[in-house]
Amino acid sequence: MRIAFAIVAIFFSRMLIGALYYPGQDADLGWQSWLGSRVLQSHHIPAHLGTETFTAVGAPWVAQEWLFGTIVAWTYAHHNFYLIAIASALAAAGALLVAAYRAKRRGATTAAIALTTACASFSMLQAFGVRAQIFGWLLLSVLMLVLDIEGPWVFLAIPIVALWANFHASAVLAPVLVGAWAIGTWIEDRAWTPRVARNVLTASGCVLAICLTPLLGELPRYALSLQTSPIRQTIAEWQPSDIVDIALYAGALPLIALCAYFGVAAPRERWRDGMLFALTAPMAFMAVRHLPICALTIAPMAAQRLSSVLGPYVRLNVVLNERLTQAVIATAAIVCAIVIPMDLKSVKAITGLTLPRDAIATVASVPGTHNLYCEDFAWCSLALTKPNLRTFVDGRCDPFPASVWNDYVAVEHLHPDWRSVLARYNVNAVLTKRGRPLAQALALRTDWRAIYDAKGYEVFVRSGRQTART
């Protein structure tokens, strides 16, 4: 475990530096803090889109990240965003440590735990941020630990899932995972034993637990509807994972390969593991966002099986368990944990400000109310706090009807009707990246003029008609 601690410490420092500078990288925090401030002010969760958008006023909205948004809003209001940044990095590190502990409980050796912990850490790199699902990872890891412990402890899964559901809709996976675990138990016992009954009961409890949110049954309904939503095709995290993704080739794939080589179900009659593997391994290839879920679930299995060849008396493990070796590794980890943030501070992609805050401030400074189209819908999240800006689609994206979404895509990709879409919605301001097709097309039009061109962004406003509502 000590080596695992060292590995997690290195990744923690990498994730912490990313988290501290996250507001400059991800516009989603904009709408999340806006949602949270509304919750704090009105003490209820909004159920519909309001006039902050002009395309879908009144559309139903399942604000599934309400708890996370509230925490973000509170930290913003008190100027201590660093607290939630540290909490996010700690949550990710905690998930890794719990997974390592699960491996240790299963009798995995030092080398095996170290290797699988490193893989699980890599699987998180791509999706990590100050985001609600990071806390979902921690709760998933704890849920898996509770299942591993078995006995009456397994009922703890129900409050864990309830808490998870309040953070993020990925909690709907929990009943499926616990159900698969229960089926695995039933295959192992080949009878209706108390253990099977307990697990089935827990799985049923988890189904109820995902409804234990202020959103009640809306959350699972929302999660199901997302599976067929056209929005998924546009969001990078929902794209199938690719072999060139570090989270796949250095993270989930080696773990899947270890499981495939050693076999997780049959050798020890661990069908519980087999069922979880069958669920999560294909998921890893379906979407980038599932990679950490897969890795955290199967890492302990892989470590356990790997230990069958890397036994406790193999030279590698003997060396790793020596005090001197551990002291050297701990020292190296501390050095890395210090050097990595210092080095990354100069990397603009991590610590720079890449969002169009100035561009949106420029539009907001123009008198009147503006209907704003953002080429990247997430940028419009930054406009929600501007009282005279209304968004076409913003980072919430899920509640916008498919027709609005298709219109948004039509403009972004310059479909034949792109100009009529802008006219139909009375859009009078467009924010694009410089050089992108939409920017090129608007630059060719005489009815649009650029009012902002800096830091890689351009803002166009419609000529002759200053505002949407003056």
Place this chain on the structure above:
Amino acid sequence: MSRFGPALVAFAIAAAIVSRSPLLAEFLVQLRDPNLLGGPIFAAVLTHFGYACVLALCAALAACAVLVAAWRARVRGTTDWHATLAAALVALTMSGRAGLSLDPIGWLCAASCALLLERDDDSSGYQLIAVMAVWSLLQGGATLGSLLVLCALIGKLTDDGSFDASYRKRALQYGAAIVVGVLQLHAWPWHGYGAHALYLDALKAGAQRDRLWNGNITAPAIGFSAILIVAGWYGLRRRGRMTDAVTFFALLVLTLLDARMLPYFGIVAAPVAVDALASYYVLARSRPRGTVRSYAPGVIALCVAFIAAIVVTEPKVAMWPPAFGQPAPLIAYLKEHSPAPRVLCTHPRWCDGIAYVVPQARAVADDRTGITPREALKVQAAVANALPDWQTLMQADRVNTVIASEDDSVAALLTARGWHVRAAYLTQVVLQP
């Protein structure tokens, strides 16, 4: 195997014959490929015997590949049931690309190579060289065969643990097979279809390469997942052969790199995975006990379910007669009005038919991205995505015709700059100044 043989044939042919139609365009361009003899042979069949015969030939080749893979499972000591399962898994992985293509030649050759590597004796070594020679003459995937043999060679060294005389002899045979596969006998030293073109350029092509998952749950993806799950449940280590593991994982990585490799992964991995499964169920070795007739309803039901699954998840396969993948009317327009255009297609596949129909036309890039010059790919990507320097690159390359979807950004930008839509077919348009 004998009991299930006829059922397997029906099963495999049914799977192969439901063609994924847009591959026709690729097929036509393959026929004109001067480097491989498979194209001219298929072209001769097409000319003298008609479309149906080519389709039947492809189906027969795919069916044979499935059968050889099932045979390999049987050679490994599994039962008829397990061999049938292997066949089903292989057929599932093929279902996305089964149909009119030169690929089935490669599938059959790959399955034969895997079978010969399984036997691992002197005569198989020589037969392997012959198969690799035939493969390299007929189809461009022979380098994959070389990789397969190389993996087997590495795995065998690990398994044997010594570089003894027996291993050295086998290494010589396998080495010859590798060389034969890589060197393309008729196009010495080699003509573009090397490992670089096939695999490393897949990385270069980036988003253009085929992905395993397209966001939907498809029959090939189900086949892939099933093989992975069976391997994950039972473990490749069970048989204690590194050869299996090395080939399995090499093909797994290639499949993730480019989904066109999925059938090859199925052919190589499915027998290994079901063998691991079979090793745990000793009781199943005595089955099946019935006759073909007694199992016929079950097998027919399985075929129906299988075909239904493919038709539901891959709607294109149900289309009959198969449509051209490339916009044929637009290419006909070019033949009539622009005899020697410099054409750029925003989707390279659409340009496949041009070389076949308008011999004087020059396409910037077609679907053979593996052997397309890097500069041409750069122009193609810049224009297709309307990157900031697309106009400069297009002018430098003297492109005077663009075939695009009306939804493509570049179509809107070109019309805004004074180009005109000269012809339209469905959502595709020909744009010229």
